[in-house]
Amino acid sequence: MGRLRIVKGKIFEVVENDLHYYSEASITESASDVYSEQGGDGISHSGDPGTPPPSPTLSKxxxxxxxxxxxxxxxxxxxxxxxxxxxxxxxxxxxxxxxxxxxxxxxxxxxxxxxxxxxxxxxxxxxxxxxxxxxxxxxxxxxxxxxxxxxxxxxxxxxxxxxxxxxxxxxxxxxxxxxxxxxxxxxxxxxxxxxxxxxxxxxxxxxxxxxxxxxxxxxxxxxxxxLPNNNNKNINIVIIPVENNGYIGHFIPNEQQVLTNALKQSYINPLIEAYKTPINVDSAWFNFWFKSGEKLDNSSIVSIHSHLDDAFYKIKGNKDKYSKYYRIYMLKGADIAINGEADHIDTPNSSVVVFDRPKRGRSVSTMAHELLHAMGLYHTFDNDSPYTFELYKTDNIMDYTHKKLKNRFSTNKFQWKKINPNLK
Ligand SMILES: [Zn+2]
Known part of the structure; x- marks a missing residue:
């Protein structure tokens, strides 16, 4: 039993056992007259304050x-x-x-x-x-x-x-x-x-x-x-089919829905435009790349992203209209090992490539995954991610769980805040 008494401006606290004070910030004690502390076994003024015990709950x-x-x-x-x-x-x-x-x-x-x-x-x-x-x-x-x-x-x-x-x-x-x-x-x-x-x-x-x-x-x-939903962020996305060697990249069912859902979780409203006419990129460079199945080179010299942007911007009016958009290029071709690729994660960029592979297709979540890379999200299993999760253990869209033939579609608050600074 303990009791707290206030008598004419004086506070007395008397307990039979130990008395602990906990504060989430600082505890300040001051006195205009004498401040005295007495302890039978001495007074300790240092050490780890420890974690306060949970307050007792009544409802079980x-x-x-x-x-x-x-x-x-x-x-x-x-x-x-x-x-x-x-x-x-x-x-x-x-x-x-x-x-x-x-x-x-x-x-x-x-x-x-x-x-x-x-x-x-x-x-x-x-x-x-x-x-x-x-x-x-x-x-x-x-x-x-x-x-x-x-x-x-x-x-x-x-x-x-x-x-x-x-x-x-x-x-x-x-x-x-x-x-x-x-x-x-x-x-x-x-x-x-x-x-x-x-x-x-x-x-x-x-x-x-x-x-x-x-x-x-x-x-x-x-x-x-x-979280407050009165200040959503709008983004423009253009999705562009690409023709190469007679193949034309195209949507797969539900892909745009997965993309929209992934962005909505962060209070981002995507305005999606499907570009009608495929752009043609038949060239020695692309043909070599698709025939060899070389892993993409991300350097600025041979980046597939800049090649695609060049081809797209050659069409009159496109650069003016779409350079502020996120541009998602859909390619079909060699049965390469990857589903898609974003350019860089750490530097602002807005161009993304997804591959429709003759034998393996691509995951319904690839387009959203690559776009979120372009917006600044790392893989959840990457050591550069604010939190690194073990591979395949989450349904986060930035995990690789689709390789285990399971759905990935979720995002966490630390990712919402990264891609939408409006979010509180
Ligand atoms: Zn990725």
Whole structure:
């Protein structure tokens, strides 16, 4: 038992055991008269303050939100993954964030080492609060006006609450509860149980919370943070079919949808123009390149990107109109080992190539993947990425999970902020 007493301007604190003060910033103590401290075993003024213990929670339940297994990135949802969703690829982050050695992730002999410090660093990208059984990491969501998100709810129940309800801004959102929480003791996964519709634009982060009532006391037991959607970034994209050696590059089904979804997650609106007439690039250089199947040279001297831009800009009016666009060239030809290529990641550029290979085709997500490189995103398994994830362990569009014949379509908040500086 402890007690805190204020008597005529004096504060007395008396506890029977240890007393700890925790502050998220500094603690300042000052006195206009004498400042005295007394300790029976001396006074220590240094050392690691340690982590404050979670504050006690009253309601023995917690509600977590996950996308459904049908989610294909139609809205942004980024959370600390623990592998509890029904999705195709969902590996706990603890253990897959770290660094590769000197050998690149995709090369033979590469070695990944998980790093708990890097895992702890990514935890800081999420708001937290104390909840039944530990710390709650609040997912970050992006949702455009007029769109909806369908989510699963996972409720951990130690003791049934008297009541559970949602708290949110009803001016901005409409919630449709498809299924009430299952409140059996243990873990209950209610699939597709919540639909969130965004009714209007908003300029500061919004939250959707689950409030539990127990013995007339109310407590937050679940939350989603939705980032402001009132300042989306518009970009222009032109997609250009290329003719070479009698082959013409073309779209593959759903490719533009995957591209649009990937950008929407970062609140980027793409205005996509499909260029009608294929540009012809029959030349000794291209023919050599396609026949030899040489890996592309990224240097400015023989860059395939600059060759394509040259050919495209030769057509009257194109340079004026399209040099500010992202230009995606679709080629078909030799059965080379790569799906596509962006130019540089670190320097601003706007030209991307995708390949439709006679035998292997290309992945539906290649176009989006290459464009995101051009906009500044590294592979998630690259040591230059702000966080390095183990190869094939995520459904992030910048992973190579498609090579394992699984879908990739998601992005994380650290990527949203990189490609859209408007995003708060
Ligand atoms: Zn790539």
């Amino acid at each position: 339940c917690a509600v977590f939100f996950r996308p459904t297994k049908e989610w294909k990135g139609e809205f942004g949802f980024d959370w600390i993954r623990v592998g509890d969703s029904k999705m195709e690829t969902d590996v706990p982050y603890n253990g897959i964030i770290g660094k590769y050695g000197a050998v690149y992730a995709t090369d033979a002999g590469s070695k990944f080492t998980a790093n708990p410090k890097k895992y702890n660093a990514i935890l800081k990208d999420y708001s937290t609060f104390s909840v039944y059984k530990g710390t709650y990491y609040v997912p970050n969501m992006t949702l455009n006006v007029g769109e909806k998100a369908i989510l699963d709810t996972i409720i951990h129940v130690g003791e049934k609450a008297d009541k559970l309800h949602y708290a949110y801004n009803t001016d901005v959102f409409e919630l449709i509860i498809m299924k009430q929480f299952t409140v059996k003791k243990g873990i209950n996964h209610d699939e597709g149980s919540l639909i969130i519709k965004c009714k209007k634009a908003f300029s500061t982060p919004e939250t959707i919370r689950v409030i539990a009532t127990k013995n007339k006391l109310k407590e937050k037991v679940g939350e989603i943070k939705i």
